[in-house]
Amino acid sequence: MMRNHIIEVKGVCKTYESAGAESCEALKDVNLEFPRGKLTSLLGPSGCGKTTLLKIIAGLVPLTRGEVRIEGKKVEGPGPERSFVFQDFALLPWANTLRNVAFGLELRRTPKNDRYKIAKKYIAQVGLAGFERSYPDELSGGMRQRVGLARALAVNSEILLMDEPFGSVDEQTRRKLQEDLLELLKVEKKTVIFVTHSIEEAAYMSDRIVLLTPRPGTVMKVYEPKVLHRSDDPEAARRSEAYLDCVDQLWDILKQYVH
């Protein structure tokens, strides 16, 4: 029987110990569930541990206490059902787009022709057809992140973990990427956890928003904005009452943490 919540986070705590200096409690007693097929945002001010939580779910960072379960199975490290999109793109500078996108498959020892065929498909899907042979330093920030996204999609995992993926690009590119991602997710149907510090982005993109408190991070509130027609008419969606109300409410809560 398929569970409704594909990811469960139970009592997760993360403390960074450092010899000599004080230990830093990044996350405290986080309890969350992520529904299948939905885009959930982790939103909060800087230092609230949202990236740490994402990387714990990804299996890249060990937790101090608690557990994370995916489809009922405990997370011990990275796995094929999860893929990651990094804030700083993390592309291999010495590889062209085709090799970068196929990298996840290369690590799984997929035969060369097969993985390049798959990579070409996703390169086209993210709108980079024709740039297969370009190297990262020949691409703009937005294009590099599309490569990162294509790489994460190419391994065909159920869960997409995105760490402020559009944080390093300008506003126009960011909006375009947001709209393109939503278009893509209509086709690809994944469970997405999306870390952001932008209220507008969270309100526009999410099916659910998890608000985290500043350090030590814990769940403050879980929101479900009802922003309709996001992908049909992005301009209208960004002016709709549901969207604007959501932004206001989020700001009301978060501004008490701004000094």
Next chain:
Amino acid sequence: MSLQRTNGGLLRPLSSPYFLRILSLVAVFAVWELMGRFGPNMAIPPFSATARGLFVMLVNGTLPKAYIETLKPLAVGLILAATVGIGFGITMGLSRTVEWFTLMTFVALQVSPMAAVIPLITFVYGLGFTAKMMAVFVLATPGIILNSYQGVRNVNVSLIQMSQAFLANRPQQIIKVIIPAASNMIVASLRMGLGAAFVGIILAELLIAPTGLGDLITYYQAIGDYPNMYATICSLVIISAVSISLLKWVENTYSGARGRKKPEKQDMGDLAE
């Protein structure tokens, strides 16, 4: 518009970088010539005498023969230093344990006056080929190790985490991410090693037992033939500068090829190589 005019015509050669380099060399040679002819110290020969000596020694085979003699322990020592140095440097970068045990040793070795180590080498290895090869090895290796180690340590953590996220095991992380990312610094370390190797071999030939170029320098100094002595030293400066520049060119082509070269063929298999 007036700028355009001054940049053209007669004054254009002045902006060429080669012109300025040649001009500076000519200036140095001119000063040298004057110092040699009218200077206070008779031990400094004029540029013209030195140049003549250099030409003569090249033509009559003295210099080429000495170079072949010197090059043998230099080449062997350098190849050994490169192999051991890069291998060990990478290991140090990958293993905290190895780093903890050995880092201080190599840092200390790199800053120590290596000329003081030469008598020790003579004590252990004697006066022959092995001793000179070891002198090259001991001088070149610490720098190669430290630079290779730095190259590995400085790899962007994000890249390694990315490969872990996509399920790379440790060998895959090392071969597909860490070593390619570190390779620029590793190739640069070879250039450093070459410079240190030249120092090593000359020190060895001057301090251990005279052969090759060291023999020439010692001999000409002993008989007071300063033009030929300086000619030998100058040839060394030229050769080491040229070989290090060549290595720099290889370095640039290599790092350029990894990121810039566009493959000619159209088919899929070649696209990502």
